[in-house]
Amino acid sequence: MNDPAVQQAAREALALRQNLAHDPHRPQYHFIAPGNWLNDPNGLIQWNGRYHMFYQYNPRGAFHGTIHWGHAVSDDLVHWTDLPIALAPTPGGHDAEGCWSGCAVDNGGVPTLIYSGVFPQTVCLATGSKDLIAWEKPSTNPVIAGPPAEIRDASGGHFRDPFVWRVNGQWHMLMGSKVDGAGGLVLLYRSDDLVEWQYVGPLLQGDVNQTDPFWTGTMWECPNLLDFGRRQALIVSAQATHAEFLYPFYASGHFDGSRFAPEIQGVLVHGGPSCYFYAPQAMCADDGRYLLWGWLREGRSEQLSIEAGWAGVMSLPLVVSMELDGRLCVEPAEELASLRREHWRFENIALSDGTDMLLDGVIGDTLEIVARFEMASGGEFGLKLRASPDGREYTRLMVRPAEHQVVINRDHTSLNEDQDRDLGAAPIPPLANSALTLHIFLDRSVVEVFVNSGMSSQVSRIYPSLSDSLGIGVFSRGGSAHLLSLDIWQLASIW
Structure with a gap:
């Protein structure tokens, strides 16, 4: 657009965006004001x-x-x-x-x-x-x-x-x-x-x-x-x-x-x-x-x-x-797939009771994740997001079969206490088979989760304080679980 007002607005917006570009909590592929x-x-x-x-x-x-x-x-x-x-x-x-x-x-x-x-x-x-x-x-x-x-x-x-x-x-x-x-x-x-x-x-x-x-x-x-x-x-x-x-x-x-x-x-x-x-x-x-x-x-x-x-x-x-x-x-929207870059794939991971590990070579804070679990009957299992290598910071995305819930636990999300800690939960919809699919979008401080093709969904916000809180992990406790497949993509910035 050659309109001077449009060009001026674009310059001002760009200056604002560049001034805030260093912020580690500012999302990269969600729309956000300048x-x-x-x-x-x-x-x-x-x-x-x-x-x-x-x-x-x-x-x-x-x-x-x-x-x-x-x-x-x-x-x-x-x-x-x-x-x-x-x-x-x-x-x-x-x-x-x-x-x-x-x-x-x-x-x-x-x-x-x-x-x-x-x-x-x-x-x-x-x-x-x-x-x-x-x-x-x-x-x-x-x-x-x-x-x-x-x-x-x-x-x-x-x-x-x-x-x-x-x-x-x-x-x-x-x-x-x-x-x-x-x-x-x-x-x-x-x-x-x-x-x-x-x-x-x-x-x-x-x-x-x-x-x-x-x-x-x-x-x-x-x-x-x-x-x-x-x-x-x-x-x-x-x-x-x-x-x-x-x-x-x-x-x-x-x-x-x-x-x-x-x-x-x-x-x-x-x-x-x-x-x-x-x-x-x-x-x-x-x-x-x-x-x-x-x-x-x-x-x-x-x-x-x-x-x-x-x-x-x-x-x-x-x-x-x-x-x-x-x-x-x-x-x-399917158009978001155009942002996919580096891809990691894992298959058939048995998670015994007490498993808690980070995935080798997988790091990032702007990720799309698709995890398919075989539904268990008890305990809790799931993924760890934004995990630091020393274990001090992480966010748990937990499947609780007995409660029919997918829960976001932020007890250890950040060493900074000035943020929310309450649990977020979304119901697990009735399953056509024993497979549970979690479609997760992690964008620095934003977590959006879609359960089984969007039949249930939830959103949370996280603000890790450590610069190396970038790991992705899997866990199971109180019982065993089976991770059928795990796809992870690094997503490009839209700016």
Whole structure:
């Protein structure tokens, strides 16, 4: 692009990236902002064949505040080019305190962003140039000034994250909200022109007392509705009573145009008690795939992030699919295989009780790993990641057959105590045979794990302090195990 604004943005982004390139915890093949703060993915859209990702961004530091919309573009879902900031708060405007989450649509050839202006929380628009570089906010903002009067929300502030799509020439919008004392809520609106909106009613109301199969929280953010034909899936991100992040979850069922009737529910991606995966947004690509990204939160103190100069990572590009029974699967996009470089392969390794060893010649902190185990009946077995030769630092990825869980144990992840240590766990889905497959992406401080073709998945964050914490190992305790095959690839940087 020869646009001077684009070239200037690229120079500034490159300078930020180069300044942080020495950081041993900064991911290399996940999308990450040039510096400072990143949270929710926004405005995902494929425009003229190119993938555009907008994201919540604070250019003033590695903390949440003065939220803008960052912007990047990709031709292959893997490598990204930084573009100029798309949205910035307008002093004295309806988004003076931040341009919060929203989406992007093609309105008859006009790229349009629909987002939350704060405070109070309202719905605003911005229209873009044909190359999606320059954006203007119309005088009609806000197009929705607040939640419907009948919604009981004592704070008056929970009305955000528009998700918009068009059916038969009419626009539909979902908004995240809550009802005091009752639970999370998704609201439904309709419009013919994206400006005048009619409130239809609640799409789905949560139950704050529901605990089976899991608690759905008190507030629902970042709604998405995905249409798989035979069923639809509603995805929301749940908050607890004091705005603690819980997890993104989905309900599969049927949308009749006004209401959503759920049939089954499930956690989309497990992020542990600290919720490392949150606020996902999906888009329908030109090839028909539903692509989804989520915000990977940090697992260390805010002060350490501020000192590092960056916080927040985007997940890998994930493909969402639905099983016949309505369960959702998330798997890494196949395009990521283009990053594979050096390859190691091991086969038929018997792990007797007490085995704990590092693999000869295998080191790295930017790896893709595919491990196939024969499922045992007891004990625990698995892999060690980011292990130091002296045994002082390592992270265990543990299979616990008796508990039907894959667990990430960070008790010895780092000698630095100023980071999270809690256990993260994801359920082991029913197995078609006795083989369990773990597909792992290790990117310095990021660990993403997909179990049996994405039927279950989880994310964690690790921050080893030793420069030689690069080893990969295997272990078994409390019983024997059989590692059928182990493939490990070194992955190239996308920068």
